Amino acid sequence: MAKPVSTSRLARGSKLGAVVAGQAVRKRRTKLFMIGRSAEARARLADESVLRMADQLVRVLGEMKGLAMKLGQLLSLLDMELVPPRHRDAFQQRLSVLFDHAPTVAFEDMRRVIEEDRGAPLAELFADFDPEPLAAASIGQVYRARLFDGTEVAVKVQYPGVDLAVRADLRNLGLLRIMIQQALPGFTPAVFDEFRNSFENELDYAVEARTQQHVAAVYADHPFITVPQAFPEHSSRRVLVTEFSPGIDFDAVRALPDIERDRIGEIIYRFYVGSCFELAEFCGDPHPGNILLRDDGKVVFLDFGLFKRMAQEHITFEATCLRAAAEDRSQDLYELMIDRGIIQYPAAVTPEECYDYILSAAEWMLVDEKLTITPELASGALLHAIDPRQPESAGMRRQNLPPEHLFSRRVGFWTCGVLGQLRATANWNTMTREWLYGAEPVTELGLAHRDWLRGRPPAADPH
Template sequence: MADKVPTSRLLRGSRLGQVAAGRAIRNAGTRLSMVGRSEEVRARLSEQSAIAAADQLVTVLGGMKGVAMKLGQMLSILDLDLVPENHRDEFQRKLAALRDQAPTTSFETMSAVIEADYGRPLSEVFAEFDSEAVAAASIGQVYRARLHDGREVAVKVQYPGIDAAIRADLKNLTMFLKIWRSSVPSFSMPPLLEELQLNFEGELDYEREAQTQHRIAATYADHPFIAVPDSLPELSTRRVLVSEFFEGTSFSQIRSLPQHERNRIGEILFRFYIGSLYRYHEFCGDPHPGNVLLGTDGRVGFVDFGLFNSMDAEHVEFEKRCLRAATEGRADDLYALMVRRGVISRAAEVTPDECLEYVFAAAEWNLVDEEIAITPEMANAGFLLAIDPRAAEFSGMKSQTLPPEHLFSRRAEFLTFGVLGQLDACANWHRISREWTYGDPAATELGVAEEKWRPSR
């Protein structure tokens, strides 16, 4: 692919338009082809059309990087019924390439970004620098290097022009989501678009991310099973982020581990992505497999802190109170909490029972006191039932608008649910979550280890 990321709103919009136009043409052609055909033939033609549209979506989103590719990464975690069931594994593998094997930009192009930001040659900053990228994602590529003092580091470098490309994407996104409303209606919601606009540009500031990562690394220093490689803010710029190199096994390899190991890793993901919100009032808004590595010492390493958010203590407490009310089946109390917070309009035709049932539809996996094995199908079904306007259930609740701070945390929760589904992880998620919602003692070996570590923070 060409090294230069297209930044023109018109050009990037036309690529998104090609996907939508191709889909419209295929739909029209399929309808015409179905005339006079048998039911079996019509089903096959419809299936072929869906597969062709999905393939084009992967190709276009992967080539664009930026916001469009980020949507592809989200789709790789939560399958939204875009293709027939017997083709979903293949579709997911193609989408997974957007997070694991994104198209790379040449080293010459990327090293020019580094030298421009540093104002000096690469060799003056690094003793060694591997020209092969170890990872490529929506905003930049990651390289392995060694400093002159011998430390092994990861160097994340932004694609040149990606800032303009993202701003163009955000302007085009309204058009794109409207066109794809029939296939991905849950991505057409105004609150999701607003949330992307609020948070995505912050991901471009690597100096800010380096400071965030440095703080989170200090929070989790010497943790028994969570590893956050420390950043080096003094070597980080707006487009270059340097951090300790974390050697680890990729998520695709983790998925092939025995069940008990995947269960352990799943619990660690749950404790980091969800537990950090309730314990420390800050959390990662971008849980996805590309940001997770299994270290040689058994700890799980977390990387990429561009979308790390904090939440006011009063808002965290509101969420805890809602979870406790839902767990205990107190529908009237849950409803009253949501009305007072402005989550539910007083004029809305929503009953306390519907409110409770809706919360269970979205979060039953961590509200009921039993072991639950999370499958991809379960994660997808929960996500769609909660927000897909095509589903008739809970229409009153779906018409309500979450305040921005709660929308971002719900996005993180749904994506965590999706990642756990990719692992097929099993646990009593409710017993674990009671540690932070009720203040209960540790329910697992990992919880006990963390309980012993916490006073030393």
């Protein structure tokens, strides 16, 4: 059982610092212990050290919840080279529990949140409520319940005090702004503000309920994508009530045969990346805890707290840049970036550096052949784009990257990370050409999706 969520900015900052310092000490101690040991003993000590590090991160970040826990989720999804290559699978597997099996908060504390927010006893709100949580994620826990009309629902409840905890983390993030900008100068004040606003929005489940209701309507009757219906009338700022949607989780999906995993990988790619180009909106939080597989083969997508809508001009610009990269038109891409105001200091960036920067994020979707996405490929793409030790794109990291550009890059990287965990294989470029060139689909799923797009009625905007 987790301890109450710490909301003090100083306490939360100190906890993160303690984790960092603890890993540094442990590495030095492990090195010292290894002197004079056999290769087998050194390997065993290293294994134990990696697993202790992962266990500590799960415990500390899991108890902290909020943005700290999201950091742990990122580390489990994309390998940031924190540990030696042969230990990374074990390290990431330990951290992966942060997606939906983090340390839980006592039911009585969570019940109090429901009753305070909804203004009535639990027995008056639900016909039945299972006190055992189905999942424990970064901001809340999920329970199974039943409404009085018989509808089976999932109830997501915010951890007590997590709103204060997230805001404390955001203030701590402000303290780190100078350090982050030294490594990633493209993270301008506007980007930080967008980042802060996005996570502030995640704290309002009433907004998320309306958003999910909208997305569920958009994907109603889709041949292979489904989004559970939300019930805004039963939701509030800290309580989200949605249709209960049974399905096997991502761990079980990873154990399926190759052909099934490849099919699911295509669906994930079409939902998270394709929706931006096709519908001008996308879910900004792709990760394994938000994906289920139904018995009928449909993939269920959950969690719409971080949902973005993009102006058509931004989508057109993204597509134009990707076409230039796909066609090896580095000079055209360079001039597009200058005209857009992204490259403010042309003398500091060459056309080749600009081209290389775009490829670091998108090359996997521009290769016209079957490609298996591995964890190493997914992590390498992200590290190439953000690692200050990489000289190739150093100039681009010092340009004026707009928030919408960075959020779409986030979705691309995180989707690639999910596909890497799935080890899905496809010709991702044939799908991408549907969005960039209006090409006809070549897969069975693509044809079914095209027919759905042509026949669907326009959905009402939730706002």
